[in-house]
Amino acid sequence: xVTAVIIPILILYFYWITKKEKVRQRRKWExxxxxxxxxxxxxxxxxxxxVKKRYYHEMYMMVTTIRLQTNDRTVPVVLRQPFxxxxxxxxxxxGNDVLVEGQWEKxxxxxxxxxxx
Numbered sequence: 067x068v069t070a071v072i073i074p075i076l077i078l079y080f081y082w083i084t085k086k087e088k089v090r091q092r093r094k095w096e097x098x099x100x101x102x103x104x105x106x107x108x109x110x111x112x113x114x115x116x117v118k119k120r121y122y123h124e125m126y127m128m129v130t131t132i133r134l135q136t137n138d139r140t141v142p143v144v145l146r147q148p149f150x151x152x153x154x155x156x157x158x159x160x161g162n163d164v165l166v167e168g169q170w171e172k173x174x175x176x177x178x179x180x181x182x183x
Contacts, residue, residue: 088122088123091121091122091123091125092122092125095121095122095125095127095148096148098121098127098146098147098148099145099146099147099148099178100178101168101169101176101177101178102168102169102178103167103168103169103178103179104168104169104170105167105168105169105170105175106165106166106167107134107136107141107143107165107166107175108136108163108164108165108166108183109134109135109136109137109141109163109164109166110134110135110161110162110163110164111132111133111134111135111158111159111160111161111162111164112133112134112135112140112160113131113132113133113160114130114131114132114133114158114159114160115130115131115132116128116129116130116131116155117129117131118149121148125148125149126148126149127146127147127148127149128146128147128148128149128153128155129144129145129146130144130145130146130147130156131143131144132144132145132158132164132166132177132180134164134166134175141175142173142174142175143166143168143174143175143176143177143180144174144175144176144177145176145177145180146176156180158180158182162182163182163183164180164181164182164183165180165181165182165183166179166180166181167179167180167181
């Protein structure tokens with residue numbers, strides 16, 4: 067008798083937790099490309115790669131990794147964007163001079179905006 071009551075309660079509880087987690091992850095995914103613009107880098111693109119990665123269950127993100135040659139060093143720059151139906155690849159190529167705004171995360175620069183200069 068106790069089992070007939072406890073098991074459905076546990077199932078509903080874990081269902082509720084899962085739905086709450088999915089909503090939380092979707093909110094984080096939607097603002098994935100919103101980065102604080104605290105710093106700027108100016109340089110030339112030496113390498114550019116874009117890959118599609120799974121973010122959470124059916125949500126994907128596009129990660130663009132750029133090697134940026136500044137005056138004194140080469141900096142890895144990462145641009146993360148949620149993958150949606152209207153996603154468009156950025157129009158950049160090796161050799162382009164760009165201005166990147168974003169924030170530092172250890173030795174990697176997380177881009178919020180990339181503009182050709």
